[in-house]
Amino acid sequence: MRVSINKSSVKGEVFAPPSKSYTHRAITLAALSEEAVIHRPLLSADTLATIRASEMFGASVKQEEENLIIRGFNGKPTVPDNVIDAANSGTTLRLMTAIAGLTDGITVLTGDSSLRTRPNGPLLEVLNRLGAKACSTRGNERAPIVVKGGLEGKEVSIDGSISSQFISALLIACPLAENNTTVSIIGKLKSRPYVDVTIEMLELAGVKIHTDENKGMKFIIPGKQKYNLKEYTIPGDFSSASYLLAAAAMTEGSEVTVKNLFPSKQGDKLIIETLKQMGADITWDREAGIVTVRGGRKLKAITFDAGATPDLVPTITVLAAVAEGTSRIENAEHVRYKETDRLRALAIELPKMGVKLKEEKDSLTITGGQLKGAAVHGWDDHRIVMALSLAGMVAGNTTIDTTESVSISYPDFFKDMRNLGAKIGEISEE
Ligand SMILES: O=C(O)C1=C[C@@H](OP(=O)(O)O)[C@@H](O)[C@H](O)C1
Ligand SMILES: C=C(OP(=O)(O)O)C(=O)O
Structure with missing residues (x-):
């Protein structure tokens, strides 16, 4: 799809x-x-x-x-x-x-x-x-x-x-x-x-x-x-939530509240700290399990060690693509052993949207800037599709294929995004 x-x-x-x-x-x-x-x-x-x-x-x-x-x-x-x-x-x-x-x-x-x-x-x-x-x-x-x-x-x-x-x-x-x-x-x-x-x-x-x-x-x-x-x-999933939180942080006029996010052993709760570090307007009420993000702030570049949290890499790479300055995602070789080689997938797709990105064996270096719309490939990989969707919401005029892969971890991803107002349409394929 x-x-x-x-x-x-x-x-x-x-x-x-x-x-x-x-x-x-x-x-x-x-x-x-x-x-x-x-x-x-x-x-x-x-x-x-x-x-x-x-x-x-x-x-x-x-x-x-x-x-x-x-x-x-x-x-x-x-x-x-x-x-x-x-x-x-x-x-x-x-x-x-x-x-x-x-x-x-x-x-x-x-x-x-x-x-x-x-x-x-x-x-x-x-x-x-x-x-x-x-x-x-x-x-x-x-x-x-x-x-x-x-x-x-x-x-x-x-x-x-x-x-x-x-x-x-x-x-x-x-x-x-x-x-x-x-x-x-x-x-x-x-x-x-x-x-x-x-x-x-x-x-x-x-x-x-x-x-x-x-x-x-x-x-x-x-x-x-x-x-x-x-x-x-089962508690809420911080990796899946990362797309919702990042979408709000990256887009002007946004304000999203994500519920069911209580403190957890999940390493990917680090998305909250990372967004804070990048300058996003984000609050976490731990007792209520509620995270709120308001968009509109200019995000800053970061250095991110992916050792403990490989699944956040697609989300953080796309955040870095709109941040001011040059970000580095390090210690990320294991991200190559996922559904796809995700460092490679990001390094091929994001430049189609105008992103300056350098891929090395265990790192990505990303220089933030203006994104432009493009036809990108989702690599049949749920996390690549969801991360590229966020880039599309900033750039506009973007198409992504193999999007049915979101059924792997977040079957309602597009439904939830549309309910929040994201402008996402289906293109029927011949
Ligand atoms: O045990 C788990 O639930 C997982 C472990 C991680 O894989 P690796 O340990 O292979 O990095 C993660 O990337 C995967 O999405 C889920
Ligand atoms: C890598 C992932 O999962 P698994 O290793 O279970 O395929 C993932 O969900 O990103």
């Missing part, structure tokens, strides 16, 4: 959609438990992939109004009777690959053409060292992946620089192994807040993980544990 976007301002109130990361974990942990109710889950293409995978391991998932009722397989996944298709979702693929290590048989996992380009080497290697057998059918660390169960606990180390999802996956599967497991992180751990979200959810499910005092780079996971998640309400 292609959309046309004209110069817009945005005004009004909107609820932040439920968190994708918390929804994936709540479904997975409920599936590993006996029975749990999840209130207000995100139902998007990615979380539906996690529901389908959980069902294939033996869970039953029922939707009742705004809730999911999940009858789990109580720590013992059955051997799936078909290939697990994680579709476009890295989180689903990585979490389910580790859970496949707990079955008595063989599981095959795959995904769409984007997911089949994403690396899984460190996770496969560690699963093998832990007693399971895990390999890529093409021998290139990419899906399709085949896993033979047999996960036992042991001391292992893993590279943390590619994806935190490998560590989250081990933290979720290893408590069900026979023996204790120790996972030490080698090098830097990127996207650390997502591991903290995993540990928070594990605690709620009654599962114990000990983190060493020294920089939290070693996790001790007692074996033979039991999952006991009962009930959980």
Whole structure:
């Protein structure tokens, strides 16, 4: 689907959609438990992939109004009777690959053409060292992946620089192994807040993980544990909210109030501090969970370390494109391992709108200026599409293709933006 976007301002109130990361974990942990109710889950293409995978391991998932009722397989996944298709979702693929290590048989996992380009080497290697057998059918660390169960606990180390999802996956599967497991992180751990979200959810499910005092780079996971998640309400998603907040900050005459944004372990709450740092008029009432942004202020350039918050990079890059001065987004190599190589996608699309941008291995340098309308490509990547939409609202006269990809994390993105007054039309394709 292609959309046309004209110069817009945005005004009004909107609820932040439920968190994708918390929804994936709540479904997975409920599936590993006996029975749990999840209130207000995100139902998007990615979380539906996690529901389908959980069902294939033996869970039953029922939707009742705004809730999911999940009858789990109580720590013992059955051997799936078909290939697990994680579709476009890295989180689903990585979490389910580790859970496949707990079955008595063989599981095959795959995904769409984007997911089949994403690396899984460190996770496969560690699963093998832990007693399971895990390999890529093409021998290139990419899906399709085949896993033979047999996960036992042991001391292992893993590279943390590619994806935190490998560590989250081990933290979720290893408590069900026979023996204790120790996972030490080698090098830097990127996207650390997502591991903290995993540990928070594990605690709620009654599962114990000990983190060493020294920089939290070693996790001790007692074996033979039991999952006991009962009930959980999904909080609002700061990554999805970043587009709403940035849209208001970038456009004159805007005033947007985003609800359901309470303090959270989500690293992407950093969008609020970053907008403040850039000079936006933004307030956060933490108790009420309400963030208000008024547009119209000239934004200033920043230096942004993307190590902990890769999903904010498209939003911050577009903010930098309208800010005064030259911004740098650093420590961002892992942003290349997402649905697309997002540094590359931004470096190709934004110059079409007149943005001066330099791409290096792990950084982007962006000089802010006047945006001009253009026909840009969304790369079938939800975050690229949503970020380019904001640029379109400033530039006007812009079209974006592959916009159906917003269904991955924020299915109501265009609806919410239109309700706030954004001038977004659909272009029918021949
Ligand atoms: O665990 C999670 O929920 C996620 C972890 C991050 O990935 P990496 O750890 O691969 O950076 C993030 O980019 C992704 O959108 C969601
Ligand atoms: C990278 C993302 O998700 P995943 O890794 O689950 O595909 C994302 O939502 O931007």
